[in-house]
Amino acid sequence: MTHIDPMSLPAPEPTDPAGLDSLLTADEKAVRDAVRQALDRVAEPYIAEWFEAGEIPNIRELTKELGDLGVLGMHLEGYGCAGMSATEYGLACLELEATDSGLRSLVSVQGSLAMFAIWHWGSEEQKQEWLPRMAAGVAIGCFGLTEPDVGSDPGSMKTVARRDGDDWVLDGRKMWISNAPYADIAVVWAGTAEGIRGFVVPTDTPGFSAPEIKHKMSLRASATGELVLDGVRLPASAMLPEARGLKGPLACLNEARYGIVWGALGAARSSLEVARRYAIDRIQFGRPIAAFQLTQQKLADMSLEYIKGYLLAVHLGRRKDASRLRPEQVSIGKLNNVREALEITRTARTILGANGISLEYPVIRHQNNLESVLTYEGTVEMHTLVLGQLLTGESAFR
Known part of the structure; x- marks a missing residue:
């Protein structure tokens, strides 16, 4: 084996003293750099102002930009999703949170919670209806699991869904739900006679509301809300057919x-x-x-x-x-x-x-x-x- 004098190698960069960049492939670096460049343009100049104001005034425009970039559901395949690797998705998350945790939360809730739930557990009709729009950032999703009195023990949730003819009727409350105040679709988990099931709930359904939680001192550049379900009536097709139990x-x-x-x-x-x-x-x-x-x-x-x-x-x-x-x-x-x-x-x-x-x-x-x-x-x-x-x-x- 050829011996190389370590001192003849280039000195490490102070921003990467361990040479971590060498762990990544060219494709992974390209994804990382593309996300960084986009964020430097659409978010970095404004993020402190958004945090201080406690809102992102152009959230629909920003979400569409993220969709155009391909980071919404980027690790999922098909239905308009980018189909990138888990490592590439991770690098995108790193760059998003380097700008602000609120932006990474927006992408995580959209892609890893709401979209993943439909992609993994949903019917073909649900996938076709929602995933392309969510991947494009045209439709925004949220994920309703945590409740006011139930956090780490989701098996004790109090939100219920009961059958009424061919329909389901949901009643309950969810709390600390990212994206809720501006979401178009909510994936809601509820107890039924046959165990915990998931439902795809359009947020314009009668009986559904999502009041925003104010006075936060953290994740201020991320909208957080409560999900209120008062007699929300859904067709049988709203249930995620493949998800049973926790x-x-x-x-x-x-x-x-x-x-x-x-x-x-x-x-x-x-x-x-x-x-x-x-x-x-x-x-x-x-x-x-x-x-x-x-x-x-x-x-x-x-x-x-x-x-x-x-x-x-x-x-x-x-x-x-x-x-x-x-x-x-x-x-x-x-x-x-x-x-x-x-x-x-x-x-x-x-x-x-x-x-x-x-x-x-x-x-x-x-x-x-x-x-x-x-x-x-x-x-x-x-x-x-x-x-x-x-x-x-x-x-x-x-």
Whole structure:
């Protein structure tokens, strides 16, 4: 084997000290770069303003842009979906969340929850009716599982669906539903006499409403609402025929959690890079604060955790592309990467000092957003117990 002097190799870039870019194929880099370029044009200049205002004023236009880019349901095949790999989807999630968690949430809920539910569990008629429009960003979807009194234990949901002749009638409430206030279609899970079933509910159905949840301090660039179902009457064809029991919604959640494994890294990368540049430019005591040992320790620790999280995401992506990814392994990724990304944003904030709480910089926005990401799609406690059960063979959920 030919020996190469390591010191003769090009020095690593400070933005990629471990050479992570070499893990990606040319196609994967092309997808990543295309998403980044689009976001720099349609979202990055406005995202702090949207966060501060608590709304995206041109949400329909933005969703159409995301559809044109091909990121809505991009890992699904057919029906106008891009049919890209799991790793490519993950890289897109990373870039989306590097701009803002709210944008990644919009894409995740649309593609990995609402569209995936119809694509995986729906009838051919449901797929033909909704998926092409959702992939194009013309129709927006939401996913109704969480309830006001039921979060981590979805089997205890109180929303019910009862038969009335050939129809189904739904009654209940769902809470903390992303995309709900402007959604055209809701995938709603309800208890029936034959167990938990899923329903495709057009949001203009009488008895359905989605009041927006206000006064959030996190995910402000994402509309969140309640789903209110008061005697919502649906035809028999509205039921997802292939979804029975909790397996239906949990399979969808696993898809969304996989995207979060990557997405959280985007918030971490953005915060780390802002802190690195700030430390180089900020002068105190006659020298850049980057020259002080404590600052370098913070930057080194943040970089290490980002590198480890990225390696884990790539590993899980490769397993998913090979159809070898278990739900427990997704839990490992969600637990680690969100937790460490949140710690990176907190540490980055300390490097920026008082400027760290200003929306002139993205760090406090990422930090606030990740507080929600830490909780949704399975709390830290739930994913900890999933791993604990895997390690011990004992369930500690009850």
